[in-house]
Amino acid sequence: EAQVTQNPRYLITVTGKKLTVTCSQNMNHEYMSWYRQDPGLGLRQIYYSMNVEVTDKGDVPEGYKVSRKEKRNFPLILESPSPNQTSLYFCASSPGLVGQETQYFGPGTRLLVL
Amino acid sequence: AQSVTQLGSHVSVSEGALVLLRCNYSSSVPPYLFWYVQYPNQGLQLLLKYTSAATLVKGINGFEAEFKKSETSFHLTKPSAHMSDAAEYFCAVTDTGANSKLTFGKGITLSVRP
Numbered sequence: 178e179a180q181v182t183q184n185p186r187y188l189i190t191v192t193g194k195k196l197t198v199t200c201s202q203n204m205n206h207e208y209m210s211w212y213r214q215d216p217g218l219g220l221r222q223i224y225y226s227m228n229v230e231v232t233d234k235g236d237v238p239e240g241y242k243v244s245r246k247e248k249r250n251f252p253l254i255l256e257s258p259s260p261n262q263t264s265l266y267f268c269a270s271s272p273g274l275v276g277q278e279t280q281y282f283g284p285g286t287r288l289l290v291l
Numbered sequence: 292a293q294s295v296t297q298l299g300s301h302v303s304v305s306e307g308a309l310v311l312l313r314c315n316y317s318s319s320v321p322p323y324l325f326w327y328v329q330y331p332n333q334g335l336q337l338l339l340k341y342t343s344a345a346t347l348v349k350g351i352n353g354f355e356a357e358f359k360k361s362e363t364s365f366h367l368t369k370p371s372a373h374m375s376d377a378a379e380y381f382c383a384v385t386d387t388g389a390n391s392k393l394t395f396g397k398g399i400t401l402s403v404r405p
Binding site for chain 2: 181210212217218219220221222225235236267269276277279280281282283284285
């Protein structure tokens, strides 16, 4: 089944404890992206990647890191999480690099930082 | 920069009534426009998209949207609401540039009354 998977789905952590949220897609997509969803703000892009080893900042990159060592994986790293990073996170992928391509979303990771 | 406006945060309709969810975009060139739906505790699922092929776009589950350049609008409609349509709906736009970033509206929660 073609899908985007994320792990973990739920995570509670404490301020400053490094964590990684994994994202993997099995559709051989070029483009991958991370968004965070907050009430009343919709979804905002954190980082994106147009290909292996090519990543760039989105609208809200502060406090996050990403890497794209393999085409299928795009982990999101929080080196020192803070409470304002409590949010719902979505990974997405699309076949190509143009805006008309449909983006496919993972099921989401709900993060609580105490 | 692209932006999307979804007025209001909540719409309530009776089962069988017309559903109308409004979306206006700001763009100096015709963008690509999307409607996504998010059911409780799930990721985002594409309802439909406009990519300049036709101004009236039909999507899944009986939804459709009409692109009106003169009004910079892309409103979502469904003739007859079903209880299963209760969800959060997001309008989104992408640039024609290199980053396929989706810029989302704040979302509208649709409730359907029996």
